[in-house]
Amino acid sequence: MTNAINPQILDSVTATGTNVVASAPSVALSMFYQAAGQAFSITMQNAASNQQNLNALNASIVAQALTQLNKP
Numbered sequence: 001m002t003n004a005i006n007p008q009i010l011d012s013v014t015a016t017g018t019n020v021v022a023s024a025p026s027v028a029l030s031m032f033y034q035a036a037g038q039a040f041s042i043t044m045q046n047a048a049s050n051q052q053n054l055n056a057l058n059a060s061i062v063a064q065a066l067t068q069l070n071k072p
Helices: 007-069
Strands: none
């Protein structure tokens, strides 16, 4: 039994490993951009929701303030 490795198989494995290692930084950066974009969009959704809730409370806050001002 020989311990010789077929050069074509060796080249194929080496090329595949090199390709995976070479693409890792760009994949990591794209994942970071996706996560940052999702976090920013959730922040904007929360801001819009808070603004809608405050607008819903605005009428009752103004009414309460006017009631306090008109007390004798």
